[in-house]
Amino acid sequence: MQLLRRGDHSPAVGEIRSTLKRFGLLGQYPISVADHFDEDVERAVRGFQQQRGLIADGIVGPATYRAVREAGWTLGDRMLALMISAPMSGDDVVTLQERLLELGFDPGRPGGVFDDRTEAALRKFQREYGLVPDGLCGPATLRSLRQLGRKVTGGRPHLLREQELLRESGPRLRGKRIVVDPGHGGPDRGVVVGAVAESDLMWDLGRRLVGRMAATGMDAMLSRQENTCPAEVERAEFANNANADLVLSLHTDASHSMHAQGLATYHFGNGSGSTSTVGEALAGFIQRELLIRTALFDCRSQARTWELLRLTRMPTVRIEVGYLTHLGDRQRLLDPTFRDVVAEGIVVGVKRLYLLGQDDQPTGTFTFSDVLARELERGEAQAI
Numbered sequence: 001m002q003l004l005r006r007g008d009h010s011p012a013v014g015e016i017r018s019t020l021k022r023f024g025l026l027g028q029y030p031i032s033v034a035d036h037f038d039e040d041v042e043r044a045v046r047g048f049q050q051q052r053g054l055i056a057d058g059i060v061g062p063a064t065y066r067a068v069r070e071a072g073w074t075l076g077d078r079m080l081a082l083m084i085s086a087p088m089s090g091d092d093v094v095t096l097q098e099r100l101l102e103l104g105f106d107p108g109r110p111g112g113v114f115d116d117r118t119e120a121a122l123r124k125f126q127r128e129y130g131l132v133p134d135g136l137c138g139p140a141t142l143r144s145l146r147q148l149g150r151k152v153t154g155g156r157p158h159l160l161r162e163q164e165l166l167r168e169s170g171p172r173l174r175g176k177r178i179v180v181d182p183g184h185g186g187p188d189r190g191v192v193v194g195a196v197a198e199s200d201l202m203w204d205l206g207r208r209l210v211g212r213m214a215a216t217g218m219d220a221m222l223s224r225q226e227n228t229c230p231a232e233v234e235r236a237e238f239a240n241n242a243n244a245d246l247v248l249s250l251h252t253d254a255s256h257s258m259h260a261q262g263l264a265t266y267h268f269g270n271g272s273g274s275t276s277t278v279g280e281a282l283a284g285f286i287q288r289e290l291l292i293r294t295a296l297f298d299c300r301s302q303a304r305t306w307e308l309l310r311l312t313r314m315p316t317v318r319i320e321v322g323y324l325t326h327l328g329d330r331q332r333l334l335d336p337t338f339r340d341v342v343a344e345g346i347v348v349g350v351k352r353l354y355l356l357g358q359d360d361q362p363t364g365t366f367t368f369s370d371v372l373a374r375e376l377e378r379g380e381a382q383a384i
């Protein structure tokens with residue numbers, strides 16, 4: 001699609017204006033400016049992007065446009081059902097998923113996509129409440145969903161569920177299934193600076209990471225081959241089908257400014273309260289371990305709604321290991337020893353997640369050998 005920005009006029013701008021108005025981000029406006037992308041719209045778009053965990057640049061590109069369209073739906077506006085080829089998505093699906101979770105059914109992460117898991121949870125709900133178990137969310141189902149009291153009160157059930165799973169899975173790394181996702185691949189080389197390509201560097205880092213994870217007894221797998229580039233949707237499907245415990249996606253960043261540099265980690269969060277708390281915790285552990293080990297600049301942990309983050313059913317963290325466009329970051333990334341340090345820091349970050357923060361080793365001092373030694377300790381070995 002064409003990018004929409006300040007100065008543009010079109011019916012698409014009109015659609016964006018009315019959604020922003022409905023969210024209280026844009027006030028009343030005269031009909032004469034109804035399809036103008038003016039300063040007020042730009043400000044409102046930034047506000048909307050901030051709320052939704054998108055990059056707040058005030059420009060409507062594909063991700064923001066999709067989010068605006070999805071935000072336009074409230075539960076009851078349309079019939080919801082599983083569409084295999086083009087899954088339905090929107091805020092109405094988020095509401096449905098959150099309602100099912102409140103009632104004790106598990107549609108997975110309330111990411112706003114009506115997938116097979118949402119359908120299964122809906123059918124189960126329909127069966128238990130004497131409705132026709134057709135997996136369609138129509139008027140009768142809606143009525144029941146609205147009438148029923150909450151089984152769970154307070155808190156956010158879907159967040160509690162992720163935490164519950166984490167606690168149940170115990171402190172050991174052995175047997176945990178991790179999908180390591182090196183960004184890009186094959187013809188898509190990602191950021192390229194001179195002879196250096198993001199896809200090659202992340203492939204190498206991914207292999208180092210998988211090697212170390214395997215040494216601790218983890219069941220680590222790569223989401224792609226060296227010469228393939230699955231779409232983000234396919235990578236998410238791969239992790240979902242593998243029933244992974246965690247997904248770690250590896251990228252490097254780029255900027256037009258040669259001064260932009262540093263490390264950032266991203267987890268799922270839509271800015272309106274649905275955040276993967278386990279993802280957030282993991283992103284934080286990895287961010288801190290890597291900062292102290294690598295002395296990269298701190299670009300912080302942040303919530304985003306990127307496809308891989310929202311379509312995966314398990315905590316997923318995307319790590320942007322420095323800017324390939326920054327001389328210092330690039331030189332570090334080109335050093336294999338540095339990539340080893342990054343791989344070990346990530347393993348330690350994952351271990352800290354499973355220890356639920358109940359360890360006293362200061363950040364940066366927990367080594368990979370410590371992790372290996374701990375895995376062999378009798379106490380933890382029996383704590384499966």
Ligand SMILES: [Zn+2]
Nearest residue numbers: 183190251252
């Ligand atoms: Zn990338």
